[in-house]
Every structure is written in C-alpha cells, then in structure tokens.
Amino acid sequence: MTSYYSAIAERMAGPGREQLVRKLAEYHHGNESLHMHEYIERREPCSYCWLRAGRAMQIVGEHLVAGPLADVLAERARQDAKWGEQNHPDGTKQIMYGCLARDWKYIVEAAAAKGKLTWRHVLLEEVYEALAEDDAAKLRAELVQVAATAVCWIEAIDRRTATEADRG
Structure with missing residues (x-):
C-alpha cells in the first residue's frame, strides 16, 4: 500500500x-x-x-x-562542501538578546505605525527573537521564521529588480 x-x-x-x-x-x-x-x-x-x-x-x-529557495539550497551545498557538517553550540539565551528582542518588537511596531517599516526591521526582530531562545524547539521555530523572512526579502528584491528591468 x-x-x-x-x-x-x-x-x-x-x-x-x-x-x-x-x-x-x-x-x-x-x-x-x-x-x-x-x-x-x-x-x-x-x-x-x-x-x-x-x-x-x-x-x-x-x-x-528556481528562485530564492534554489539559491538557498545551492548555498547550503556550497557550505557543506567547504566546511563539512557544522555542529556549533547555539550561543543563545543571553539577557541582552531578550532585551534586544523586546526593543526590536517596539521598533518594528513604531516603524510600521509611521509607514517606515523596512526589511531590516523585520529581519532583525526575527533574529533577536531567535537569539533570545534557549529551548531547542522554540529556537528552531524562530530560526524557521528568520529563514522565511530572509526568503521573503529575497523575493521582494527579485520582484523589484524584475520590475525595474521591465521599465528600463
């Protein structure tokens, strides 16, 4: 079956x-x-x-x-070929990361309220949320959000450059 x-x-x-x-x-x-x-x-x-x-x-x-995920998979293959399997400590859950995660949440909310939100804001908020975690499952979930945000940003760059190429 x-x-x-x-x-x-x-x-x-x-x-x-x-x-x-x-x-x-x-x-x-x-x-x-x-x-x-x-x-x-x-x-x-x-x-x-x-x-x-x-x-x-x-x-x-x-x-x-094709697209960002293909590029990410190719980069991972390149990293594995260059460095082999990587098994570093996480280095997360330091007090400063919790403070930065909280601060960046407010920064993102303020930038969005002013219509000034950028990808830098969104990505850094996600990164600091990940760095604030010490639980492996929660850290993994936050890192998935970091990766998804990075892919979304790449997609936005690709759309923007395709539109600029169509106009130019």
Whole structure:
C-alpha cells in the first residue's frame, strides 16, 4: 500500500525530487503534532503522509527549481562542501538578546505605525527573537521564521529588480 502512495507522491512532486518527497513524508509521519491519524507507530510513512508530502512538493516545487529557495539550497551545498557538517553550540539565551528582542518588537511596531517599516526591521526582530531562545524547539521555530523572512526579502528584491528591468 505504501509503495503505491509513495509512487503517487513522487509523481506529484515531479522528476528528480524523490528523496525530498521521501524526507518530507517521513517528517510528517514522525511528527505527532502533524500526524492526523492512528498509524504513528509504523516506521514507513503511511498513505496520508505520502499524499501530504506529494501535495506540499507540488506547491513549493517551482520554488525548488528556481528562485530564492534554489539559491538557498545551492548555498547550503556550497557550505557543506567547504566546511563539512557544522555542529556549533547555539550561543543563545543571553539577557541582552531578550532585551534586544523586546526593543526590536517596539521598533518594528513604531516603524510600521509611521509607514517606515523596512526589511531590516523585520529581519532583525526575527533574529533577536531567535537569539533570545534557549529551548531547542522554540529556537528552531524562530530560526524557521528568520529563514522565511530572509526568503521573503529575497523575493521582494527579485520582484523589484524584475520590475525595474521591465521599465528600463
């Protein structure tokens, strides 16, 4: 049964993305907060997780082929090739980071209220929120927000430069 659904998910994801869709299906299956049914004890992803992974890959597929996420994946490959696996301490949860996170929240709110909000504001608020965390799960969630904000900023730059090129 699983091989049937894995084949469907791989077709949904598109050619060359078999390993990505498998990792995503395994992630969904192993994460109880994402798991919506009773087959958690099975090691191999179930049909629900395969189909969910396939659909997710359909949605983000174009971003993996071209655009900011492709650039990020290429940069990660370059980093791994240069440095190998990195396992540094987090270095978070210092009092100053909590203060900076609080301060940047107010700075962002004030800039937004004045119509002066910039990507610098948004990204730094997210970075300081991440640096203020010592709980691994919360830190990970904050770092996902940092990464998503950076990708969103890159997308905005790409849109702006494409518009400028169209005009120029």
